[in-house]
Amino acid sequence: MSTLFTPITLRTLTIRNRIWMAPMCQYSAADSGVDIGAPTDWHLQHLGSRAVGGAGMVMTEATAVSPEGRISPADLGIWNQRQQDAHARITAFVAEHGAVPAIQLAHAGRKAATSEPWRGDIPLGREDGGWTTVGPSALPYTDSFPAPHELTVDEIGAVVDDFAAAASRALAAGYQVVEIHGAHGYLINNFLSPHSNRRTDRYGGSFENRTRLAIEIVDAVRRVWPEDLPVFFRISATEWVEENADDSRDGWTGDDTVRLAKELVVHGVDLLDVSSGGNVPGVQMTTGPGYQVPYAARVKRETDLPVGAVGLITRPRQAEDIVAGGEADAVFLGRELLRDPYWPLNAARELGAEITWPNQYLRAAPA
Numbered sequence: 001m002s003t004l005f006t007p008i009t010l011r012t013l014t015i016r017n018r019i020w021m022a023p024m025c026q027y028s029a030a031d032s033g034v035d036i037g038a039p040t041d042w043h044l045q046h047l048g049s050r051a052v053g054g055a056g057m058v059m060t061e062a063t064a065v066s067p068e069g070r071i072s073p074a075d076l077g078i079w080n081q082r083q084q085d086a087h088a089r090i091t092a093f094v095a096e097h098g099a100v101p102a103i104q105l106a107h108a109g110r111k112a113a114t115s116e117p118w119r120g121d122i123p124l125g126r127e128d129g130g131w132t133t134v135g136p137s138a139l140p141y142t143d144s145f146p147a148p149h150e151l152t153v154d155e156i157g158a159v160v161d162d163f164a165a166a167a168s169r170a171l172a173a174g175y176q177v178v179e180i181h182g183a184h185g186y187l188i189n190n191f192l193s194p195h196s197n198r199r200t201d202r203y204g205g206s207f208e209n210r211t212r213l214a215i216e217i218v219d220a221v222r223r224v225w226p227e228d229l230p231v232f233f234r235i236s237a238t239e240w241v242e243e244n245a246d247d248s249r250d251g252w253t254g255d256d257t258v259r260l261a262k263e264l265v266v267h268g269v270d271l272l273d274v275s276s277g278g279n280v281p282g283v284q285m286t287t288g289p290g291y292q293v294p295y296a297a298r299v300k301r302e303t304d305l306p307v308g309a310v311g312l313i314t315r316p317r318q319a320e321d322i323v324a325g326g327e328a329d330a331v332f333l334g335r336e337l338l339r340d341p342y343w344p345l346n347a348a349r350e351l352g353a354e355i356t357w358p359n360q361y362l363r364a365a366p367a
Contacts, residue, residue, distance in 0.1 A: 002353035003324040004316070004331075008056075010230040010270045010306070013176055015100050015330075017056035017355070018323050019344045021047075022310055022332035023104040023179070023234075025061045027074040027116040031129075037064065037077025038086040047090055050337055051099035052358050054344030056330070058099045060090070062106035062181055065166035066159075069107035069187070072116050073129045078103070079162065084169045091174030097358065102177035103170045104234065105163055105221075109187030110135040110148040110196070135190045136197040136204060136213075142281045156203060156213060159187070164220035171225065178225055179232035180217055184278030188214050189236055192260075193279050195251040211260055215267055222268040230270035232308075235260070237295035238276050240283040251280055254295060258302050265305040272299055273308045273332060287311075290318060297327035308332050316347035 005017045028042040043060070050058050064070040064077040077083050091101035113130035115122050123145050124130030134155070135148035151159070167178050182188035190196040191213040197204050203212050218233065225231055239251035261272050274296035277285055285291075292311035300307045309328035313319050319331045337343055348355035349366050357365040 002320055002348070002351040004320045004351065005348060005353035005355060008329060010177075012228040013100065013230055015056040016098060017054070017344065018330040019055050019319065019347070020057040020102075020308065020330050020332050021050045021055045021059055021337050022334035023059045023061045023181075024334050024338065025071060025075065027072055027118075029074050029076045031073040035082055035086070036073075037067070037070070037075065037079070038083045039076055039090055040086075043076070044090050044093060047101075048093045048097070049341040051094040051097040052361075053337075053340075053342035054348065054355050054357075055099050055333075055337070056344075057102050057177065058094050059102040059104055059177070059179065059332075060087070060175075062104050062108075062186075063166070063170075065105055065107055065162040068112060068131055068134065069109075069162070071106075071108040071112055071186075072114055073124070074116055075108075078105070078166045078169045078173070081169075084173045087170070087173035087175070095174065095176075098356065100176050101174060102179060102232075103173075103175045104179040104181050105166050105170065106181035107159060107162070107187040109133065109185070109190045110139070110141050110145065111185050135187065136199050139196055139198065141185065150199075153201065153203070160213070160216045160220045163217045164224050167221040168224045171229075177230050177232060178221060179234055179273060180214075180221060181234050182214055183234045183236040183273075183275050185236075185280075186278075188217065189252075189279050192256070193239060193252045195239060195241065195280050207256065207259065211263065214260070215263060218264060218267045218269055231268060232271045232273050233264055233269045234273040234275060236276050236278055237274050237292070237299070239280045240277050240285050241280050254298060257295065258299055261299050261303045261305045265303065269305065271306045271308055271329065272296075273310065274299060274328075275310050289314065290322065293322055293327055300326065300328060306330075310334065316350045319347070320351055 241251035310332035
């Protein structure tokens with residue numbers, strides 16, 4: 001029997017297999033008028049087709065908890081009722097086709113207010129639809145980015161409230177898993193890393209202080225999220241910066257990730273989604289098939305927290321070996337599911353596993 005195609009239960013939620021769609025920004029939300037930030041027909045087909053294709057869980061892209069938390073003006077949001085109603089249309093379709101609808105809640109921090117990738121991925125001025133970005137410290141991501149506004153303690157509290165409110169809306173919209181985005185150089189990651197966090201108050205300096213925002217957000221989300229449904233956390237396990245004992249600003253490390261994971265499980269997180277990079281520009285990343293899997297495997301080995309692995313996982317046998325070998329509890333597929341929305345159906349055939357095909361597609365199912 002294929003381990004990849006066995007169900008997994010987190011709290012009381014059972015997910016039909018271990019092939020999960022990673023959150024991938026589409027930059028296709030309504031970007032003007034009363035529907036700003038709302039998902040469109042593009043999102044319905046994009047997410048719905050992966051549910052039809054057999055994924056166990058389908059995760060919506062980074063969804064902003066406030067207008068200033070968007071990466072671009074075309075990003076999804078879930079800070080108002082119109083957005084919530086538009087998300088509900090998608091979750092209903094995803095669930096109807098057997099997948100678990102999940103959402104990643106995010107705040108882009110100092111990397112917000114940029115154009116879409118196909119328009120250069122560059123910072124936008126106010127005249128082009130941009131806004132003032134925020135961060136733990138007034139340090140720009142690169143020289144071409146504006147310095148963010150350094151959040152006050154009261155403003156940090158408002159961010160925590162925004163995450164909780166967004167989680168409540170996500171639940172009302174029909175999502176069954178909520179993931180807190182703490183990776184890739186966005187706001188929570190900005191606070192975690194000594195590279196971007198130079199604060200001297202209770203949100204900066206020590207490990208406990210730099211992780212305070214992450215823990216406060218987890219606690220706030222857990223208070224409004226049902227006890228029987230899981231909460232995930234996405235982490236950049238390393239910033240790909242050479243460690244230097246003489247410089248405390250080197251960045252976030254694998255040791256830090258393990259230490260935080262042990263805290264997160266105490267605060268009610270049910271799975272760590274392990275990625276890497278994104279907060280320190282210009283670093284050289286050593287990539288290759290499954291290049292981030294060892295970071296997930298270490299967390300699984302050294303903590304009690306289930307993990308999801310992501311990063312150049314493309315082949316069915318590769319994914320099967322990751323899960324069957326105990327390196328991760330599930331795999332998140334990103335670009336491979338963009339190339340092939342029906343990857344799980346085809347993988348089941350290759351691995352000799354059973355999978356339910358949609359009735360409308362049965363004529364194409366293996367005999």
